[in-house]
Amino acid sequence: MYARDNVSGAHQTQEQPTTAQVEAAVEAFRMLSDATRLRLMWLLASGEYDVSSLAEAIGTARPSVSQHLAKLRLAGLVRTRRDGRRVLYRARDAHVRGLIAEALFHAGHEVSGAPRHDD
Template identity: 40%
Template sequence: MDHTLTEPDAAAVAEVMQGLASAARIRILARLLDAPCSVGELAEALGLGQPTVSNHLRLLRHLDLVAGRRDGRSVVYELHDEHVTALLRQVLEHVHHGRA
């Protein structure tokens, strides 16, 4: 299998990886592995301020790692698709395997 990347594809991968280079964003994504939730629920679960969570979600949406859907007056966030879920599970498994 050829894994040669074009410069634009390599830049896109690097942008996603840079977006993942934040413990707070990883914690948000990990929480969304459990179930979709609102900004307020994320903030409470992670002990972060709502503005902080909103800023992180803005970047995660831009990178197509999360998606938001309106539910009445609030927006409920979830992982964008099964690729994001698989990526996050693989990284978590890798980290836990290294510590075993």
Template identity: 40%
Template sequence: MAMTKGAGSSPSAADLAPAAALFRGLSDPTRLAILQRLTEGEARVVDLIRVLGTAQSTVSAHLACLRECGLVTGRPEGRQMFYSLNRPELMDLLASAESLLAATGNQVVLCPVYGADATKKEAVTKR
């Protein structure tokens, strides 16, 4: 999958599908918060619950998604599971995203399709 333009033809929608799936997986604020916490080191579900202030079932569901995407791995120790980032490149991606957000002045928040207002409207519609 080539996301950046280089020598050769432009990538097709099919070529970009894996990247779109990756970014969809990263599009949830809870999953991003989990990943952000895991950049600091391993964490158990109970640790993530404490940091995020969300239910155990929510944290577990998001961890399952991240594990299935190959972004997070679990290491059993006794009856506990310690989660960590599976790919160090993810730290680079998150740092690049923070840099891009800072450079654009967080303009994406104003986007009518994906910004903060659109997210609020989507939440109201789902009720």
């Protein structure tokens, strides 16, 4: 075994991602690269919200929030549920919630200068 084989910390049993997996991840990151969508996802990771509540929480107009939610839904990052006439939105699953949390924890360390965590 060569030293370079373990540099990245990857395990030898770990398989390379498929092209479809990489493309799906790139699309998710693309959707999250917008500040409004990331703020929406942070809220949706903690519970269900309707469009009006989300617009008020982040201080953005309802039509804009609706457009962002439509993109997030098409990207598979949010799911919806009807409650009477209202549509409630929530982060799709634990993977998406974890992705949002990790991205913002990482950003918090970058902004605050907090020490990095080793494996």
